[in-house]
Amino acid sequence: WGLSKNSKQKQTNDGKDTNDEKECTQMIKAIKVRHNNVVAMMALGVQRLKKGMDLKIACENLHEIHQFLDRFYMSGLGIRMLQHVELHNPNPPHCVGCIHTKISPMEVARNASEDARAMCLREYGSSPDVNIYGDPTFTFPYEPAHLQLMVFELVRNSLRAVQERYMDSDKVAPPVRIIVADGIEDVTIKVSDEGGGIPRSGLPNIFTYLYSTAQNPLDEHSDLGTSEAVTMAGYLYGIPISRLYAWYFGDLQIISMEGYG
Numbered sequence: 001w002g003l004s005k006n007s008k009q010k011q012t013n014d015g016k017d018t019n020d021e022k023e024c025t026q027m028i029k030a031i032k033v034r035h036n037n038v039v040a041m042m043a044l045g046v047q048r049l050k051k052g053m054d055l056k057i058a059c060e061n062l063h064e065i066h067q068f069l070d071r072f073y074m075s076g077l078g079i080r081m082l083q084h085v086e087l088h089n090p091n092p093p094h095c096v097g098c099i100h101t102k103i104s105p106m107e108v109a110r111n112a113s114e115d116a117r118a119m120c121l122r123e124y125g126s127s128p129d130v131n132i133y134g135d136p137t138f139t140f141p142y143e144p145a146h147l148q149l150m151v152f153e154l155v156r157n158s159l160r161a162v163q164e165r166y167m168d169s170d171k172v173a174p175p176v177r178i179i180v181a182d183g184i185e186d187v188t189i190k191v192s193d194e195g196g197g198i199p200r201s202g203l204p205n206i207f208t209y210l211y212s213t214a215q216n217p218l219d220e221h222s223d224l225g226t227s228e229a230v231t232m233a234g235y236l237y238g239i240p241i242s243r244l245y246a247w248y249f250g251d252l253q254i255i256s257m258e259g260y261g
């Protein structure tokens, strides 16, 4: 994968005129499309690997695998972030390359939670509410797709935790809360839930590509090209991939209170 990608890029990268540039742009676009399913395919591979090994060994001793996957996915992310490609597209208003200069985190959070709730409804037949708090007029520059993905993954996890905790109980499921804060140095988006949290023994593993408490992990024969393959949990990469996205301009932190959320 890496080899064919790099060698082709090398052939076209030292563009001398606009035509060369356009050709290079087309090439990078084609690479992007060709590798649309790579993350899901890798997740299947990791799952097969996990089946054959003791989870304790897998999570504690396989740093190389995690480092490799971090680097592998990060390089894919790098291709996506290439401003070069986006600069050749007609830029919609407020966009510089792939960066949207006036993105509303409240709006992104709303869209991402609607998507996650729809998935939860489809899978469980009901879904906890998601309440979003913050200044609706606040905007900041960011890559919209990355923000959407990170919030979606976190809300998907929260909805699953709350839903599984409350689905057999008489109590009404408490809402997932998203708080958007505009600080002097940072923009922070906090997703919190009352889904019971992650036990302390699980915390060191949540950023690895092998940890999940999903009962029905991704089916090896599912069609990765369709949205049918997407379930509430089971790919094992929601948190680690979101952190890679976050590393581009910030960070992702998880704080758990076992027994609460």
Ligand SMILES: Nc1ncnc2c1ncn2[C@@H]1O[C@H](COP(=O)(O)OP(=O)(O)OP(=O)(O)O)[C@@H](O)[C@H]1O
Pocket: 153, 157, 158, 161, 193, 195, 196, 197, 198, 206, 211, 212, 213, 214, 231, 232, 233, 234, 235, 236, 237, 238, 239, 240, 261
């Ligand atoms: N908000 C949360 N509350 C409780 N447990 C959580 C929460 N978020 C994550 N977890 C735990 O961390 C594990 C790993 O989360 P991660 O998103 O990386 O993978 P996943 O949800 O199992 O699968 P997928 O890759 O499809 O998202 C989950 O299986 C779950 O046990």
Ligand SMILES: [Mg+2]
Pocket: 153, 156, 157, 232, 233, 234, 238, 239
């Ligand atoms: Mg998840």
